Amino acid sequence: MQLSNLTLDLRSYSAETDNHLHDYHQLVLPVSGQLDISVGNQSGRVDSDQAAIISAGKDHGFSGSEGNCFVVADIPDQLAPEFEQLPAFIHLSPALNQYVRFLHQQLQQYNSASTQRQMLLLLIQLLQEQCGHQLRLDRRIAVARNYLDQHFNTAIRQRQLAAVASLSPRQLGELFRKQLGMTPQQYLIEKRMQQAWQLLEQGHLSIQQVADAVGYSSLAAFSDRFRRHFDIPPSYFRRVGK
CATH class of the missing domain: 2.60.120.280 (Regulatory protein AraC)
Incomplete structure (x- = not known):
């Protein structure tokens, strides 16, 4: 599947x-x-x-x-x-x-x-x-996931996250994928996209403000990622709201 x-x-x-x-x-x-x-x-x-x-x-x-x-x-x-x-x-x-x-x-x-x-x-x-x-989640992976949950709107490098979890970048990638089914980068993107969906649905912020809120300084990069993730553009929510 x-x-x-x-x-x-x-x-x-x-x-x-x-x-x-x-x-x-x-x-x-x-x-x-x-x-x-x-x-x-x-x-x-x-x-x-x-x-x-x-x-x-x-x-x-x-x-x-x-x-x-x-x-x-x-x-x-x-x-x-x-x-x-x-x-x-x-x-x-x-x-x-x-x-x-x-x-x-x-x-x-x-x-x-x-x-x-x-x-x-x-x-x-x-x-x-x-x-x-x-869930028997490895403590180090739990720490890494919690860090991503709290800092998803900032730029996070693999080496930085590995240091937070007290692992090497290779160990972090392997263990994170084994326990959560995706890489730290994939988890970060999923977290950003979920948050972006909720903010767009609420309709209080402009698309640029939503992009900023979830860690994208480039509106074009955010719109492209959102479209590829959900098969609809961020502007869909503005059309529906009218």
Whole structure:
């Protein structure tokens, strides 16, 4: 499964038990009804405020109740490799529960692929925040990621970040990719683009001000990166707002 093929949609399941596996992670989040799932040797139910995390390559079977509906996210394993460390069934926090309701409303309407990508990335972020204590993230990589989160709007060199994490640049690159599924530079770009999307959607700043806020002094460079990342230009939000 390619990064470009991550999906987020609404699905319903038959009462007949089905069984399969796939090479990507899958999140099954409750909207209505129940879904009984077995993941490997674990069995549980997606119902009300409990969700299921099916890791890539895990054999699973499932059957749904009458009138069921779920928000389902298909996520390439390289985008969230830490999901393999999480339990198959998790209790949803109030913040995640509220976001699932928001996703349900949004998915009932037409949304572009770029919008769905952004919603899915935020879903992954919320899930990682809730389950952070269960992820066995190397302390040095956690330090590096936190530094990127706090300083994403400044120029950060690999050697500088490696020093913060007490690693060599080569060690940082290898360990960061192994644990988070992307290089530090890719993580930094993703962080900047997510922040830029939110600022553009709020509509309070000009495009140049948004570019400055996420670390781009060149408006042209920012616009080009944003277009390549989401398949729409930053100016899209200004046209929609009119």
